[in-house]
Amino acid sequence: MFTNKAFGKKGLTLLTVLMSVVLVVSGCSGSGGKSGSKKENWVSIEDRYTPDAETPAWKLDKKEEVTNLTWYVNADWWNTDFGKDVVTKKIKEDLNINIKFITGDDTKLNTFFAGGENAGFDHNV
Numbered sequence: 001m002f003t004n005k006a007f008g009k010k011g012l013t014l015l016t017v018l019m020s021v022v023l024v025v026s027g028c029s030g031s032g033g034k035s036g037s038k039k040e041n042w043v044s045i046e047d048r049y050t051p052d053a054e055t056p057a058w059k060l061d062k063k064e065e066v067t068n069l070t071w072y073v074n075a076d077w078w079n080t081d082f083g084k085d086v087v088t089k090k091i092k093e094d095l096n097i098n099i100k101f102i103t104g105d106d107t108k109l110n111t112f113f114a115g116g117e118n119a120g121f122d123h124n125v
């Protein structure tokens with residue numbers, strides 16, 4: 001038979017393993033009431049370019065529309081002038097991208113989190 005010490009250690013190990021499995025399963029299956037991922041937001045490269053092992057994809061892609069990103073930086077001192085200096089201007093030109101930086105502090109970040117799913121950010125692709 002088991003002694004109390006032996007059963008206690010085995011019981012604690014079993015309980016820890018079961019709790020880990022429950023956490024993993026519940027974390028992976030929670031969709032928050034939404035059905036799967038939103039495929040309508042996916043971007044297809046089908047007609048834009050054919051991947052080539054010798055050439056980077058950013059050089060092959062001839063997408064006409066500018067990709068707009070909104071990027072939150074938790075620092076009020078952050079430089080928000082994307083595309084005005086030599087380096088970011090070249091990045092903007094080569095990748096056909098525009099980044100709108102939003103800066104703030106912890107209070108503003110917490111307000112974004114509390115504000116809901118989009119939290120005031122634009123994500124145009």
